[in-house]
Amino acid sequence: MTTLWKExxxxxxxxxxxxxxxxxxxxxxxxxxxxxxxGLPAPELFPTEKCQEAACRVLQxxxxxxxxxxxxxxxxxxxxxxCDQMAEIGVKAxxxxxxxxxxxxxxxxxxxxxxxxxxxxxLVEEPTYLGALQAxxxxxxxxxxxxxxxxxxxxxxxxxxxxxxxKFMYVLPNFQNPGGTTLxxxxxxxxxxxSERYGVPIVEDDPYGALRYEGEHLSPLAAxxxxxHASAGLNGQGFVAGNVIYLGTLSKTLAPGLRxxxxxxxxxxxxxxxxxxxxxxLHTGSFAQMVAYEVVRDGSLSEHIELIRRVYRERRDVMxxxxxxxxxxxCSWTHPEGGLxxxxxxxxxxxxxxxxxxxxxxRVAFVPGFxxxxxxxxxxxxxxxxxxxxxxxxxxEGIRRLGDLLKxxxxxx
Ligand SMILES: Cc1ncc(COP(=O)(O)O)c(C=O)c1O
Numbered sequence: 001m002t003t004l005w006k007e008x009x010x011x012x013x014x015x016x017x018x019x020x021x022x023x024x025x026x027x028x029x030x031x032x033x034x035x036x037x038x039g040l041p042a043p044e045l046f047p048t049e050k051c052q053e054a055a056c057r058v059l060q061x062x063x064x065x066x067x068x069x070x071x072x073x074x075x076x077x078x079x080x081x082x083c084d085q086m087a088e089i090g091v092k093a094x095x096x097x098x099x100x101x102x103x104x105x106x107x108x109x110x111x112x113x114x115x116x117x118x119x120x121x122x123l124v125e126e127p128t129y130l131g132a133l134q135a136x137x138x139x140x141x142x143x144x145x146x147x148x149x150x151x152x153x154x155x156x157x158x159x160x161x162x163x164x165x166x167k168f169m170y171v172l173p174n175f176q177n178p179g180g181t182t183l184x185x186x187x188x189x190x191x192x193x194x195s196e197r198y199g200v201p202i203v204e205d206d207p208y209g210a211l212r213y214e215g216e217h218l219s220p221l222a223a224x225x226x227x228x229h230a231s232a233g234l235n236g237q238g239f240v241a242g243n244v245i246y247l248g249t250l251s252k253t254l255a256p257g258l259r260x261x262x263x264x265x266x267x268x269x270x271x272x273x274x275x276x277x278x279x280x281x282l283h284t285g286s287f288a289q290m291v292a293y294e295v296v297r298d299g300s301l302s303e304h305i306e307l308i309r310r311v312y313r314e315r316r317d318v319m320x321x322x323x324x325x326x327x328x329x330x331c332s333w334t335h336p337e338g339g340l341x342x343x344x345x346x347x348x349x350x351x352x353x354x355x356x357x358x359x360x361x362x363r364v365a366f367v368p369g370f371x372x373x374x375x376x377x378x379x380x381x382x383x384x385x386x387x388x389x390x391x392x393x394x395x396x397e398g399i400r401r402l403g404d405l406l407k408x409x410x411x412x413x
Pocket of ligand 1: 039102103104105106129131172177205207248249250251256260261
């Protein structure tokens, strides 16, 4: 008898769905579509030649190790490099506090695997990164959404939400995806204090922290939290206490195709993540880790990040100016201090999912905002716009097309 597959799938698959963005990306790969939809870095900035040289050197000098199985925790020199990077933003850790993952997307999945029981509530920003919702839906999570404003998560609303007993809080303090907002320093302190008071840990997702275009660097939650637990200091074996699980990635500063991210957390959490990762994929590819280390070991990453910042700052400014010029009255948008995205709001009665169909006909695309809500009946009049991937002239033209479409839609109404 042929298998009836539908009857065989686990309960957890019922909450799984394809990422709206990944599906959209398929639509928008036609060369004449100007896409503000993905979260793609500018490909022309990838250090392709450096990677090529590094790959050759790795194979010549350490070929066997690069092609062999490696430790689940990750390639030790890369973990040490990440420790040094983290120290620069005020987070002190030992390599023992770090596990390398296949991008921070895998880190989100592993965090779900070790923390979420079916029905557990996760406190999330509203809107939030849809990849996290996608990862945690598979663990049958429920959500407690807390709204954001222009200064990030509304910490004044947190206590009520914390009383609902969430398993952890998921926060993107820097240039949030999708909102583009930055969590103000006082709110960071407040968040860390509340986490300690209620004993509810924080998962801090920070893929964009290095990509700041204006304003001062603000301490990560992991650094503020470490100050609270200073007595659990470093002894070469890694710190043992703390409320924050920090997620980082090389996707936006080096290249997403390498699939290299990391988790920085208290030792016992790293230990659990190692067990979870062993079941998932044994370890992150040795070759990719060694090539990445070979690329960054000479200290040139900061120069490369400087270049990315210059290019993206210009693109952000072009998009902001174009929005000002072409978008009709009744629309508003955020002014991101860094990162890859801004968030636009159109008149309440416009449904951006319906608008997207007309937009794609005009060869321009964005992500409808509902995708970033744990309750997808919300956010229907919002959209996320990416400004890192298109060139300035395309950004201007794409926003002109979108602005035209909005004006026509409003006129018809
Ligand atoms: C907030 C956030 N977290 C995690 C990821 C996953 O990144 P990666 O798996 O490439 O490190 C992304 C990617 O865009 C993101 O925006």
